[in-house]
Amino acid sequence: MHLDHAVAQPHRHTHSAAPLRADGTRRALRIGLGGPVGSGKTATVAALCRALRTDLSMAVVTNDIYTREDAEFLLREAVLPPERITAVETGACPHTAIRDDISANLEAVEELEDAFREHAPLDLILVESGGDNLTATFSRGLVDAQIFVIDVAGGDDIPRKGGPGVTTADLLIVNKTDLAPHVGSDLGRMARDAAEQRGELPVAFQSLRGPEGVAPVADWVRRRIAAWTAR
Template sequence: MPETSSHRTGGPARALRLGVCGPVGTGKSSLIALLCRELSDSLRLGVVTNDIYTDEDARFLRSAGVLPAERIRAVETGACPHTAIRDDITANLIAVEQLEADFDPLDVVLLESGGDNLTATFSPALVDVQVFVLDVAGGGDVARKGGPGIERADLLVVNKTDLAPYVGVDCAQMVADAHTARQGGPVVALSRTDPESVAALTGWVRAQLDRHRTGSLVPRDPGPMAAHSHDHVHA
């Protein structure tokens, strides 16, 4: 790994903390696996996953071999996923800080929320930047329904675009609706089989890391969080 990967020209001495959240089944773990595969040759990475009662997401990433197993930590929230990424971030913050201490220096720590509904967002006290993930299989109308995650996360990913013809979704319209809901905020239409979309995602992550290193990245709160409802599946 290049010696320059941990070089910081200013700003925080710690790693960039990047949160990934979204509804159940949208491909959050697969997106993190993709980022690890694409970036681990040039950046020092760590991962913290969240599940309610298991470490299933962490085991998936470890079995995929995307990073050394010891760089992937699991938090069992014991409650709705949003509680551990927004309401009481203590367990996640401890896991991130321990990971950073064990493998200093790290460039990026990726935090994966458990699957939650469209209102779930990370506390800016936990992450510096956050990605909200939708997928075309969830329905072409989801993007225009809005919500804090869709509207105000730093990046919205419309995932699994290669499946659109098979689930009857107009992908171009879904992406256009996403841009409208976000008032022009960044949207990446992603398929892991499409190198151009993968490059757009990794380029965005690298740009956030550059901003973090220079001190120009200021975490912002995409909330306030709407009243929580149980329309998601506690898997």
């Protein structure tokens, strides 16, 4: 099939958001979490909130297509005070609101920052994408770093298949490792394939039911915060 007319492509925001506000103060570090439906993004966000909330002033923006389900889960779990959790209903494929037209998410992020600027300026904002596929990435105009979450139940061939989410995220989480023996996933194979696809970019193997839980990922976030504030 040949097209004899130009096809309009969505505008993608690839520039990085300025780290300083107009008044010269440093804004919060923004970290995006993406990954397929059911991979454990919201559970990871909840665990990170519990691990970091005593040390950091933080907030969360969730994305769902037509509901506030992820935000409501975080509210029920009381991982942060309600005023620190907000939701965006994308009304379309989740990647459009985190990569192509980021206006709704950017507005939510900026409103959270404004709400806490006077008394408890935010150190960290987590932006969780709605469930998407392996091509999902965040605009650098929205977040400063990206985490991509996959799980062993989705198949141990996911790292080998690659895709921008797997290959370019600042951190790849292989989640639900406790399920590997039950679903026939080879963690060693996943580690080798992830290393081949990602080079020196880090990979964290995680079970939120295990003793280590989210600790390695929380430590990675702390290092990003330290680097951000030192800039």
